[in-house]
Amino acid sequence: MSNSAGLFSSSLGRKYLMAITGLFLCSFLLIHLIGNVTLFTDPVQFNEYTRFMSSNPLIRVMEIVLVVGFLAHIIDAIMLTKANKTAQPVKYAMDKKKSTWYSRNMGLTGTIILAFLILHLQSFWYGYKFGDVAMTLDSSGTDIKDMYTMVVAAFSQSWYSAIYVVAMILLGTHLNHGFQSAFQSMGLRHKKYTPAIKKAGTAFAVIITLGFISFPIYFYITQL
């Protein structure tokens, strides 16, 4: 077996793939969050933004790259987890780990985030593309799908908003470990920069979590 072909079948190759796809998905989260800010600024702006995101050819191509990124991250995770379970078949009767809970449970938090992602796509991506969305007018007076009203209506349900809040908190813990872990997996570790990368990872996790939970919380409370 040649080494270049074997790179991604080796343990470290799979870790590189995990790291690269993870950081790529982080960039998606940030862009998604920035776009969502229009929910707070102006309903018309948000509707025009969603139309742009679902019609721009470049974004459509990126959508495919994003799906590939998600699938690679998930499939790689399943393969790594399977190998890890095989590597430790017998558990200790008494085991005290010094590491953080969230660093040991990336598979669990990841699975819950995936379940949330399916719900989220079903509500908004599928709902927008194939669902029955009411029409309204954009800034130039032409018809546009009223995504804004759909989002606001979804978040008026307490159970739905609660799922969002819980999922985003778990995503935060996933990012807090994953972001800095990606750099370590790629071998990017440095006495001076690694503490800064860890802080940046935590800051990123906090921004993403608080940013995304602000939408369900705001729209739920304002509709009480």
Place this chain on the structure above:
Amino acid sequence: MNLTLKVWRQNGAEDKGRIVEYKMSDISPDMSFLEMIDVLNEELIEKGDDPIAFDHDCREGICGSCSMYINGEPHGPEDLITTCQLHMRSFKDGDTIYIEPWRAAAFPVIKDLVVDRTAFDAIIQVGGYVSVNTSGNTQDANALPVPKADADAAFDAATCIGCGACVATCKNSSAMLFTSAKISHLALLPQGKVEAQERALNMVEKMDELGFGNCTNTGDCEVQCPKGISLDNIALMNREFLGASLKSEK
């Protein structure tokens, strides 16, 4: 001190194994942990029972034999020591102490607390050396200048005693701390640089083949390592392997 021990007993590789409870009385806090087990074994032998099999050799913290998972941690509750350096004063009168063997598919139990760590030897055999003839024609050490930081890092990595605590505590039974220590200890020095690429590729491939898990960067290994081997080494291995995989013409 009076103690309750819950010890893993397994009569050979095929046996299912079980936790057996032993009551210990009048244990001196100045005894080492292994001496305490010696006392228990003498009691067992006097009663005509099978003594507990456990690995030990130097009893001064450098051989890496005394592999025991004590109360949920490799080599017990204290940091930066092996089991032979653990003393009973680290426990309280009336404590219950769990003693288990290393748990990893790559380290099968031979008997009781003894596991087979041949897998580590196999990793060393594919690259944990430099092919330099040192028989009588060694050159002056100062002929090859080495930056102080590199020498320090190499020496730190070289303190790895191959005890397997990193694998034992890792939730994935990953051998990356061990393998990376061996890779960086040689890769950082001029004599080892020559074969660094081949070494990284071969040792990682062997590590995977032997059924060790993958690193998820939880950092448990670094905390439990009796020699304080740092995660810096795993990062260095990750870099070495990536570079070697891309450059290799094989």
